[in-house]
Amino acid sequence: MENNKINVLFVCGMGMGTSTMAEIGVKNNLSKLHISANVQHTSLGQMESLREWADIVVILKNLFNQITVKEGEFILPVVNVMDGKGIAAQIEEIVVRHFPEAKGS
């Protein structure tokens, strides 16, 4: 958390196209849900360096089984990166429960 904003990290294989598209779609939908978020995207190989920063990690489903989810971490595996609305709704659930200060009205 930074200034009542949640940090969301998007992870794909190379950390370019796919995670960028997911980031754009989710960011738009989060603001519709009045959730303030900082977003970043990266590759699986470089994910560790940003893991501490992230409150929620959105990762392609095919990469999900390669990471070990640590205690207290929120990691969402996704199948369709263009489903910004669906991913944002899943993030909203986590925010409401665990990071209520990021949710405006």
Add this chain to the structure above:
Amino acid sequence: MSVVSFLVNDLLTTPTILIGLLILLGYILQRAGIVKAVTGTISAMVGLQLIIFGGSQFSAVFKPITTAVCEATGIQGYIMDSYAMKAASQEALGDAFGWMAYVFLIAFAVNIVFVMLGKYTKVKGVFLTGNAGTAHSQAMLWLIMANFALPSAATIVISGILVGIYWAYSTTLAAGVVDEVTDGGGFTVGHNQQIGIWFFGRLAPKFAGKKSIDCEDMKLPGWLAVFNNNVTSVALLMFVFVSLFCIPLGIDGITELSGGTHWLIYLIMVGIQFSMYMVILLQGVRMLCSELTASFQGIQQKLVPNAIPAIDVAALLPFSPNAATIGFLFCTLGTVFSMAILLVTGSSMMMLPGFTPLFFSGGPIGVVANKKGGLRAVIICCFLLGVIQTFGTCWAITQIHFASAAGWSGMFDLSTVWPAVIQVLRWIGSLFGVTV
């Protein structure tokens, strides 16, 4: 006069400055604030400089190896990888590298116009993948410069139109089968193998066999997962293939090449260095392109909201992770088989497979083949894919007129449709006497 000469000879011939100015113009047109405009422009310029540096270092690692093997055997080695193509075309273009920004903008405009005229052109897809798009722009620019003696403005415009038409039709062709694989995911693929996706989508049902097995019902050995990590797999693959390529040198030859370092350590370090320069390139591409992708998506939604966004192919992989892994493996096998053919037939060229065409063609085409025909189709299609990509890249290499290039893209579209188009253009060009 000196001001004009400064503008024309210095400012506009330094690629980073030229592209920086265009990006700044983009921010001004979007009415972004001053902070956003300055930070965005400068980070894009730093990104571009990283790309230039990563690309030249990528070539620098490989050149002494190919030179030594070429001296020993007469075989010239090339890496089949999008990043090798980036490195080679940057080197070939030199000061003209900055022109790729014009090519990119023209291509995007052409793509949008084709969608606007969709009633007549049938085009629906808009290419949004900045990382692949910049690579296409610089590659096409070099292909046109290398094959045709045309004025620079004509070279830029023709390259832009060709890339734009490729984007418009390839993404539209792939849309149907991508929609099927993703159960109406709302996107198509805009990368380097979307024509291959369409082609194998048609071919795969023929290889389905009587009892089709879905790859997702299989249990794959866990160690295969290491290949999903790009940093790891580039290092591993380059270590293996460079080592094989160096066999003719013998241990003495490799030790000579390494300047005294133990041969095994040297080969391991070559793998690690390739991976490092790819990380540098990727970081640069990320700094240059992620804003580009975002703003192009904004333009698309404003101008042609009903178009289908064509995005990076990695978006297909989560729909069938096992098929992607099996596809990668059999694409690798097909490639190694083709390398053996090149060796046995005494070809003067040898292809070294990079990570990108194996993983980002083999993977998604595996996903498509699995959906359309199950395991048997995945195995046959992806093996065939490896063969087509390897020999197709040999064909493309003959057109780049740059013998000491680090390599060229081994992706399906760039080793089939692209060289075919260049070949046809060469015939047309020779009628007008402009073919080099």
